């Protein structure tokens with residue numbers, strides 16, 4: 001029985017970089033979490049401990065900080081592309097670089113004062129190799145809630161089913177969305193446009209299931225944003241359970257709920273153009 005080394009990659013995960021642009025009194029702030037992952041001819045280090053082709057993860061981290069100073073950080077997609085191209089172009093052993101960025105946003109409170117926004121992050125995953133460049137952008141932690149216009153009934157039932165059917169419930173989720181582009185685009189214009197399409201579809205869809213809402217959200221992005229060819233969504237169903245107030249002699253017409261923490265339904269799906277170009281990057 002032979003034993004061989006299978007696919008492998010390595011890199012520095014979660015380099016936290018905050019870049020302040022200090023042009024006069026009014027400062028600008030960028031706050032990123034950058035993860036680099038490199039692959040290529042790395043057999044020697046795994047099989048013989050020969051590190052000649054290994055660019056240390058510590059160097060990768062330093063490159064993130066140096067590029068933040070030298071080139072600044074505007075759109076996370078551009079910063080990720082710059083880093084990924086650099087690692088592939090400068091290291092003969094590295095044939096593919098994947099750079100994933102989470103951007104935290106801050107609200108301005110004054111010329112040099114900021115308040116961190118809630119849990120929402122903007123993300124991008126860039127893959128560069130000798131065959132091409134692929135960009136997937138996204139967002140995570142966008143928490144949305146409709147307090148009505150959501151039903152769930154007519155589902156399959158068996159001996160273990162206890163869920164009551166409902167014609168009026170709270171529908172809430174924390175959107176985890178990723179979308180891919182066929183070609184480079186105006187990242188600064190695209191991101192708020194895709195986000196707005198996702199939010200509009202959630203708000204405007206009368207929902208018979210979170211699955212139906214998921215499809216409506218992906219479809220809306222593809223209808224409104226020609227630069228996007230595929231949308232992947234993971235939507236946790238953040239259950240809000242009606243509290244039984246009858247023991248206290250009170251009725252509860254959809255007013256008082258327990259916001260359940262776990263378990264939660266997890267609804268996942270991909271919506272794409274039927275002629276979407278093929279893809280060899282990382283989602």
Ligand SMILES: O=c1[nH]c(=O)c2[nH]c(=O)[nH]c2[nH]1
Pocket residue numbers: 152163208209210211237265
């Ligand atoms: O929108 C929903 N989809 C489901 O698949 C499901 N399952 C469940 O228990 N509640 C819900 N809600």
